[in-house]
Amino acid sequence: MSQLRSMYPPIEPYSAGTLDVGEGYRVYYERVGTPGAKPAVFLHGGPGGGLSPEHRRLFDPNRYDVMLFDQRGCGQSTPYAGLEANTTWHLVSDIERLRALAGVDKWLVFGGSWGSTLALAYAETHPDRVSELVLRGVYTVTKAELQWYYQFGVSEIFPEKWEKFQAPIPLSERGDMIAAYRSRLTGDDRATQLEAAKAWAIWEGETITLLPNPAFSTSFGDDQFALAFARLENHYFVHDCWLEDGQLLRNAHRLRGIPGAIVHGRYDMPCPARYAYALHRAWPDAAFHLVEGAGHAWSEPGILDQLVRATDRFATAP
Missing domain, CATH: 3.40.50.1820 (Alpha/Beta hydrolase fold, catalytic domain)
Structure with a gap:
């Protein structure tokens, strides 16, 4: 080989x-x-x-x-x-x-x-x-790809990480996670915005490799990176790109x-x-x-x- x-x-x-x-x-x-x-x-x-x-x-x-x-x-x-x-x-x-x-x-x-x-x-x-x-x-x-990653699918493979992704969102809003995150990522409360941004970014950072890579948890969880990453991803996905x-x-x-x-x-x-x-x-x-x-x-x-x-x-x- x-x-x-x-x-x-x-x-x-x-x-x-x-x-x-x-x-x-x-x-x-x-x-x-x-x-x-x-x-x-x-x-x-x-x-x-x-x-x-x-x-x-x-x-x-x-x-x-x-x-x-x-x-x-x-x-x-x-x-x-x-x-x-x-x-x-x-x-x-x-x-x-x-x-x-x-x-x-x-x-x-x-x-x-x-x-x-x-x-x-x-x-x-x-x-x-x-x-x-x-x-x-x-x-x-x-729409099927968006649902798979942000609603039901990957949630079944990474239940403990999905739980953290859901954490900033009340139970009543979890039927549409992308929309629920949208309201927080575009809201006026900076602390709420940052909490949502980090949870959104870390969900991705911790599910993109076959085996865990702690470096991705750190880099995706950086405040400055997470803010643009989460706001832009969510903005695009809310509009189906x-x-x-x-x-x-x-x-x-x-x-x-x-x-x-x-x-x-x-x-x-x-x-x-x-x-x-x-x-x-x-x-x-x-x-x-x-x-x-x-x-x-x-x-x-x-x-x-x-x-x-x-x-x-x-x-x-x-």
Whole structure:
């Protein structure tokens, strides 16, 4: 068996800045790798997850010129945790603005979790701007997927963690957890808002890996991170991410001719594997890798191995 691939060495951006995308938002971006090499854009998860320096390390810096950015309302973008004028389609437009800034006709689009949702929305809207698609932890944001993670499903696998997720919500409101959290995350009471944000974020941080990872409990529970992460995720999910139910799978025919890779953990809790498999059936141009012994996180060894292999494989494509 071949050795598992891991990340490339740490790298600093060769340039960084902010782009005024309108409606009062400035989006932070950074570029890493070799200027003028194969163009790529990295779409982080969440919504609201923001960038990590480790995201830069998923691409061979000698063969790629990668644009990474913090989506509206999170990371180093401003205003922080902003919800107004913050929708899937605003972000799709932002990606196009960044592509124009990069001065490229098309690029490889890499997205994981919510980033896979955004990547699909972008690619189905602008297929002529996508050279390849690399998707991890596919999430198509159907009502069934939202119910599975926030109402009934994962609750049966992690009952003790579900109990903590329910704790800030009175029994009378637990029939719609997303709506109940919405009222607290957008309310005026700062203490209530922060309590809800941390409970929401920790629920995710503690259910995304196959085996427990205390580092995720700590990072997701950080006050500043949790506030944007929870507010933005909840804001998007309350609105079904401004997508019709099943829209991304129905429109997968628009991806025809785009090479790709779908990488998904067999035991991915937030994003059930059946939707990744359905995308694979609808988009045969993509290689499908259902990784055994893996959950949702991109950093799990089997998932990371397939992601780096995918970016390496596409590095030499025109």
